[in-house]
Amino acid sequence: MPNRLARATSPYLLQHADNPVEWWEWGDDAFAEAERTGRPVLLSVGYAACHWCHVMAHESFEDEATAAQQNRDFVNVKVDREERPDVDTVYMAATQALTGQGGWPMTVFLTPDRRPFYAxxxxxxxxxxxxxxxxxxxxxxxxAWRDRRDEVAQSAGGIATQLAEQQLVxxxxxxxxxxxxxxxxxxxxDFDATxxxxxxxxxxxxxxxLEALLRDGSEDALAMARTTxxxxxxxxxxxxxxxxFARYSVDAQWVVPHFEKMLYDNALLLGVYTHLWRRAGDPVAARVVEETVDWLLRExxxxxxxxxxxxxxxxxDGAGHLHEGAFYAWTPAQLAAVLGPEDGAWAAQVFAVTSAGTFEHGSSTLQRPGIGEDQPERLASVRSRLAQAREGRARPGRDDKVVAAWNGWLVDALAEAAVVFDQPAWLESARIAAEVLWDVHLVDGRLRRTSRDGRAGTAAGILEDHGALAAAFVRLAAATGDPVWVERSRALLALVEEQFGDAHGGFYDTAADAETLYTRPHEVTDNATPSGLSSTLRALRLMARLTGEDAYARRADEAAATVGALVAKAPRFAGWLWADAVSEVLPAASPVEVAVVGPEGPDRDAMVRLAWREAPAGSVVVAAAEGQGGFALLEDRTARDGRPTAYVCRGFVCRLPVTGLDDLSAQLRA
Known part of the structure; x- marks a missing residue:
C-alpha cells in the first residue's frame, strides 16, 4: 500500500511512495507527530538521479524488517534536495561538521524541534x-534517545548554536x-596541465x-580554460x-563519469562553450554547443x-539488471554488431573502446581523442548508427520536475547561444521556457521553486531562483527586443530586495517570511551551481546595463563588496564573483551596451550578430527599428542615411555611431 509520498509532486519522493517505510514529507505535520509520540526524526535527503540514493533505497528502505524498525522508533521524513535546497544546505552543514564529509543520500537524526544530533x-x-x-x-x-534523551537534546542544542555562529555570513x-x-x-x-x-x-x-578565466582573457587564463x-x-x-555532460568524472582523466546528467551542469556549460567559441572560434566548442542544445531539446x-x-x-542492462552507465557504455563486440567488423574496429579506435574496457565488466565509455576527424562523413555515419542502435536500450529514468533556477540558467545561456550562432529556433525555445516559468512558478505574486506537469509545487523560491530568472529575463529582453521581460526582471529583483536582503549589503538564501530552520541559510560560495548571491549579482549587472538605472549598479557593488575576499582566497569557489570582478576591474574586459537601430533585414542582423559575438562578456545588445520604444538604450538613437546603425556605449556614454561591420568591430575591440 502506498505511503504518504504518493501525494507528492517530486519524482524523487514518488520513487519512495511504495516503500514499507511510513515516510512523511518535510513539514509541520511530521514534526508535530514527532512531538506527539516522543520519537526523534530520521531525515533522509537525496535526489532522483543519485546512484547511491537508489542503492540505499533498495537495500534498506525496501526491506520489511528495516522499515519496521524505522517505523517503530522514528518519524521518517524524505526530502528531495533539489526541491528543498534550503533544508539540504542547513543539514548538510551539520553532517559535514559532525562527520567531516558530506554527500547523498544524507541521513540526519533530529529532535522534534528540528535540531540535528547525529548524521x-x-x-x-x-x-x-x-x-x-x-x-x-x-x-x-x-x-541513546530512549536512555539519555536529556543529554541528546542538550547536545543537539549545542550543535545547532555552534553551527549558526560558525556560518559564513x-x-x-x-x-x-x-x-x-x-x-x-x-x-x-591547482591546474592539471596534462x-x-x-x-x-x-x-x-x-x-x-571557466567563465572567469574566459573573461580574464590573459594567455595563461585562456590556456587553462581551453585545455579544460x-x-x-x-x-x-x-x-x-x-x-x-554527465555530472562529474570519477578519475582525473575525464574518462569515466558518474553518469547522471543534470540540467544545471549543461546549462552552465552551454554558456561556457558559447563564450569559448566567441573567444577562440574553437570548432570543438561549436560542436559541443550544437550537440548539447539538440540533446536538451530532445531529451x-x-x-x-x-x-x-x-x-x-x-x-x-541487457540482462534486465539496474546498472550504472548501462545506457552509455560499449564493448568492441557491441560496436562490431552494429557497424560490422570494419567500421566496428575503426569506431573502437575513434572512441577509445578497448578490449580490456575503460569502465566496468570489459565495457568502455566513449571518448573522442581526435582520431578519425579527417573522415567527417564516415564519423557522422558511425555516430548516427550507434546512436540509433542505442535507442533500443532501456533508457535512464528522467526526473521531470522543473526547477526555476536551473531553467533560468538555461534560458540565459540558450538565448545567448541562439543569437551568437544565429539559431532563431533556439531563441524561441528559450522564450517559451521563460513563459512557462513566469506563468506557472509565480503564484500569488511569489515565486515557487519547482513545478511538474504544469502545476507549481509548494516549496517557496529561494534566492538563486529569483536571481537566475531575473538574469535570464534581461538576457531574453535584449535578444528578443521585447521589453516585457525587463519589467518581469524588475519585479523579481524587487522581491529580492524586499525578502532576501541581510542588512549588510548581501543576501540570505531564504525569504524573510520563509520557514524557520535552526539557522537561516546564507551560502556565498559557488559550488556545483552559482550561489544565490552570485546569480543575483549577475542579474543586477545586466539590469544596470540594459536600463541605465544606477540603483542596480550600486546594489551590485554593495553585494560584491560583501564577498570580495573570496576571489583571491578561494577562487575555485568564487567563479562568478571572480568573473564579475574581472568585468568591473580590467578595462579590456569591461562590458558595453550596444544599440542597433534601423530597418529589419540581413544588414541589421549581421550587425547584431557581430555585436553579440565580439562584445565583452556581460554586455547587452538591443536592436529595433528607429523610433521603437521600450528600452532606455534605444532612446534618441537614429539610423544614419536609413541604414542600420550601431551605437557602442559604456555607462550609456556612446561613441560615434557606425554603419559598417569593420567599424563596429573596431569599436568593440578597442
Whole structure:
C-alpha cells in the first residue's frame, strides 16, 4: 500500500511512495507527530538521479524488517534536495561538521524541534569498510534517545548554536588588480596541465571558474580554460553520441563519469562553450554547443516547454539488471554488431573502446581523442548508427520536475547561444521556457521553486531562483527586443530586495517570511551551481546595463563588496564573483551596451550578430527599428542615411555611431 509520498509532486519522493517505510514529507505535520509520540526524526535527503540514493533505497528502505524498525522508533521524513535546497544546505552543514564529509543520500537524526544530533550519508545493510550497518545506526540512535534523551537534546542544542555562529555570513573586501592576479596564481597551482581541470579526482566541471578565466582573457587564463574545455569535451564525461555532460568524472582523466546528467551542469556549460567559441572560434566548442542544445531539446524538454531536472545514472542492462552507465557504455563486440567488423574496429579506435574496457565488466565509455576527424562523413555515419542502435536500450529514468533556477540558467545561456550562432529556433525555445516559468512558478505574486506537469509545487523560491530568472529575463529582453521581460526582471529583483536582503549589503538564501530552520541559510560560495548571491549579482549587472538605472549598479557593488575576499582566497569557489570582478576591474574586459537601430533585414542582423559575438562578456545588445520604444538604450538613437546603425556605449556614454561591420568591430575591440 502506498505511503504518504504518493501525494507528492517530486519524482524523487514518488520513487519512495511504495516503500514499507511510513515516510512523511518535510513539514509541520511530521514534526508535530514527532512531538506527539516522543520519537526523534530520521531525515533522509537525496535526489532522483543519485546512484547511491537508489542503492540505499533498495537495500534498506525496501526491506520489511528495516522499515519496521524505522517505523517503530522514528518519524521518517524524505526530502528531495533539489526541491528543498534550503533544508539540504542547513543539514548538510551539520553532517559535514559532525562527520567531516558530506554527500547523498544524507541521513540526519533530529529532535522534534528540528535540531540535528547525529548524521551520516550512505549506510550499508551490513557492516562494510568501517561503516556500521544502517540497522546498527538505528539501534544506537534509538537507544541513546530512549536512555539519555536529556543529554541528546542538550547536545543537539549545542550543535545547532555552534553551527549558526560558525556560518559564513560575509567575506568582505575590495577586488583590484592585485586580487585578480592572486586568484589566477592560486588557481594555476591547482591546474592539471596534462588533463585539464583543477585538483585531483573526482573532477567536476568547473563551469563558473571557466567563465572567469574566459573573461580574464590573459594567455595563461585562456590556456587553462581551453585545455579544460577540450579535455571535458573529448572525454567520457561528455556523451559522444547524444550530446550533454554527465555530472562529474570519477578519475582525473575525464574518462569515466558518474553518469547522471543534470540540467544545471549543461546549462552552465552551454554558456561556457558559447563564450569559448566567441573567444577562440574553437570548432570543438561549436560542436559541443550544437550537440548539447539538440540533446536538451530532445531529451529534457517537457510537454509544457520548460526543461526537466535530470536523467538518472542507472538503467537496465541487457540482462534486465539496474546498472550504472548501462545506457552509455560499449564493448568492441557491441560496436562490431552494429557497424560490422570494419567500421566496428575503426569506431573502437575513434572512441577509445578497448578490449580490456575503460569502465566496468570489459565495457568502455566513449571518448573522442581526435582520431578519425579527417573522415567527417564516415564519423557522422558511425555516430548516427550507434546512436540509433542505442535507442533500443532501456533508457535512464528522467526526473521531470522543473526547477526555476536551473531553467533560468538555461534560458540565459540558450538565448545567448541562439543569437551568437544565429539559431532563431533556439531563441524561441528559450522564450517559451521563460513563459512557462513566469506563468506557472509565480503564484500569488511569489515565486515557487519547482513545478511538474504544469502545476507549481509548494516549496517557496529561494534566492538563486529569483536571481537566475531575473538574469535570464534581461538576457531574453535584449535578444528578443521585447521589453516585457525587463519589467518581469524588475519585479523579481524587487522581491529580492524586499525578502532576501541581510542588512549588510548581501543576501540570505531564504525569504524573510520563509520557514524557520535552526539557522537561516546564507551560502556565498559557488559550488556545483552559482550561489544565490552570485546569480543575483549577475542579474543586477545586466539590469544596470540594459536600463541605465544606477540603483542596480550600486546594489551590485554593495553585494560584491560583501564577498570580495573570496576571489583571491578561494577562487575555485568564487567563479562568478571572480568573473564579475574581472568585468568591473580590467578595462579590456569591461562590458558595453550596444544599440542597433534601423530597418529589419540581413544588414541589421549581421550587425547584431557581430555585436553579440565580439562584445565583452556581460554586455547587452538591443536592436529595433528607429523610433521603437521600450528600452532606455534605444532612446534618441537614429539610423544614419536609413541604414542600420550601431551605437557602442559604456555607462550609456556612446561613441560615434557606425554603419559598417569593420567599424563596429573596431569599436568593440578597442
Amino acid at each position: 551520516g550519508t550512505y549506510f550499508p545493510p551490513t557492516p562494510r569498510q568501517g561503516m556500521p550497518a544502517f540497522t546498527q545506526v538505528l539501534d544506537a540512535v534509538s537507544s 560575509a567575506a568582505p573586501g575590495a577586488v583590484g588588480g592585485t586580487e585578480l592576479e592572486a586568484a589566477r596564481s592560486t588557481l594555476a597551482r 588533463y585539464g581541470g583543477f585538483g585531483r579526482a573526482p573532477k567536476f566541471p568547473p563551469s563558473m571558474v 574545455c577540450t579535455a571535458m569535451a573529448r572525454g567520457g564525461m561528455y556523451d559522444q553520441l547524444g550530446g550533454g 529534457l524538454r517537457t510537454p509544457e516547454g520548460a526543461f526537466a531536472a535530470s536523467l538518472d545514472a542507472d538503467s537496465l
